[in-house]
Amino acid sequence: MQSKGINPAKPAAFAGLKSFDWRNYIVYIAFIGVLIYFSVTLYSDGFLTTGNLLNILRQTATISLMGLAMTFVISTGEIDLSVGSIAALSSLTGALAVSHGFGVIGGLIAGLATGVLVGLVNGMLVTKAAIPSFLVTLGTMGAVKGLAMWVTDTAPVPIVSDTFNFIFGAGDIGPIPVLLIWTLVFTIVAHVLLRKTSFGRQTLATGGNETAARFSGVKTMRIKLLVFLGTGLMAGLAGLLYAGRMNAGRFSFGEGDELSVIAAVILGGTSLFGGVGTIIGTVVGAIMIGTINNGLIIMGLDVSQQMMIKGLIIILAVMFGKKAMKK
Numbered sequence: 001m002q003s004k005g006i007n008p009a010k011p012a013a014f015a016g017l018k019s020f021d022w023r024n025y026i027v028y029i030a031f032i033g034v035l036i037y038f039s040v041t042l043y044s045d046g047f048l049t050t051g052n053l054l055n056i057l058r059q060t061a062t063i064s065l066m067g068l069a070m071t072f073v074i075s076t077g078e079i080d081l082s083v084g085s086i087a088a089l090s091s092l093t094g095a096l097a098v099s100h101g102f103g104v105i106g107g108l109i110a111g112l113a114t115g116v117l118v119g120l121v122n123g124m125l126v127t128k129a130a131i132p133s134f135l136v137t138l139g140t141m142g143a144v145k146g147l148a149m150w151v152t153d154t155a156p157v158p159i160v161s162d163t164f165n166f167i168f169g170a171g172d173i174g175p176i177p178v179l180l181i182w183t184l185v186f187t188i189v190a191h192v193l194l195r196k197t198s199f200g201r202q203t204l205a206t207g208g209n210e211t212a213a214r215f216s217g218v219k220t221m222r223i224k225l226l227v228f229l230g231t232g233l234m235a236g237l238a239g240l241l242y243a244g245r246m247n248a249g250r251f252s253f254g255e256g257d258e259l260s261v262i263a264a265v266i267l268g269g270t271s272l273f274g275g276v277g278t279i280i281g282t283v284v285g286a287i288m289i290g291t292i293n294n295g296l297i298i299m300g301l302d303v304s305q306q307m308m309i310k311g312l313i314i315i316l317a318v319m320f321g322k323k324a325m326k327k
Helices: 009-020 024-039 050-075 083-127 131-150 163-171 178-196 197-207 210-215 221-248 257-267 281-299 304-324
Strands: none
Touching: 024 257, 024 281, 050 083, 050 178, 050 197, 050 257, 050 281, 083 131, 083 163, 083 221, 083 257, 163 178, 163 221, 178 197, 178 221, 178 281, 197 210, 197 221, 210 221, 221 304, 257 281, 257 304, 281 304
């Protein structure tokens, strides 16, 4: 006999809906909305063609890769504004190594070493000198940018190695761009590192409550140093991918990328205040920003208008991130 006024099926049926919070999926909802909007409004302009969609993935590969590393930095409660400048300098050092006969391996080592060195400087200044990461990386952003301009007197460095250009950006394996393969591989690595390892747990703990993490045995300064080394490394790789795709190293590569990278990370669901991070969300955020840029270009908007919209995206992302922290 069923008790009067009680429907045992009701709590189970509505429990999931009651606990659902759409703010946790804002990047996916927004991405679908953006995709539908441009698909409808720009259908006759070829937005949905395979070539254009693959081009979006190529254009967002460098942002995605730098965003993966930035996710770890922001998850610790820090920030890195120097990634774009590191990418530019790494593209030049990699190109110079190749042009001086050191081959693909020499270019790879030179580009990655450049990124790691700048990342080490950033990390040491933040952890040893106790300078806020915003100020440190703002300073290194300008210094590295100036160095990139000075190294070659603002002249591009051509890369005539077909092998280098194929591996680092210009190649396709069947219908799949090499840049997409780079992105997929490092997305898997970063996701596993953040979610399945003690390093990932310690990274989130450092950003969530640094004092408590320190008392729990987490070497928070070591974690911060490592995440800055990570952003330097990935920015160095991004610089090589820029160089491979454009067949040259240039001081202008990566200009303004720090805004796109931070926007992708925050929009993807990583908290600007630390303690919460998501790798998949970062990649989706990067692709969404790339989709918006692509759609705006097809619509005929100029660079200044695109920059305005990027700024608005960052503001909205931080607003939603802040609300999610208060829920």
